[in-house]
Amino acid sequence: MKARAEFLAARKGRRLNGPLFFIEALDRRDDGAPRYGLTITKKVGNAVVRNRIRRRLREAVRLGAGADMQPGHDYVVVARRELIGVPFETLAAELSQRIQRGRTKRDPQRPDGRTQQGRSGT
Template identity: 45%
Template sequence: MDRLRQRADFVAAASGPRMASPAFVVQSRPRDDAGPVRVGFTVTKKVGTATERNRVRRRLRELVKRLDVISMRPHHDYVIVGRRAALDRGFETMFNDLRSALSRLERQTPRQPSDPKPHANSRTRSSE
């Protein structure tokens, strides 16, 4: 399992499907290459001070280390966005949340762009 390092990879994962839990949000993106699963971590300044953000990031990294690789789809990128609740939430609970989020992401079908529907109030004029 490799780490995501470049901003473009984080931005690309943000446009894919996501699953939320109280302590984090998991975003995923399929890749076309045959590389290993890659995981990135991010925690915004809204979460707290640098010490608190680093603690959240460490907890999230440990969750992924303990997770079996089978839970993650091959050829996918995952971004885990930490929330403030990750500071106080039990580790075992967070682990179960992560496994649940990954299984829900696996069941979710990729979003396909749909044809825009005409506005309900628009009327077409008949030519007379």
């Protein structure tokens, strides 16, 4: 993802919080390839630090987390400062775990394709 509008649209989706980053995931309602974008603000550090974080996140997606992403979804990873000091294996595992936790199943009975979420019982 590169366009600002795509990043802003992803904010309307689910938010998956974690200690190193959070992920905003949006179901685009199509069967296209999953897309992802990275956001690293100036609060995290200078350009050298931000670029290093960006490279580490891209590699983590390439090596494993990309396979966990659902078709037809957009993912925006917003990095936190703590990410820079974490071993790469921990980063990759956390990213995969966070994406897997956010997986949803589309309900063919609902016109918008979302899952039925509500309470059942008395």
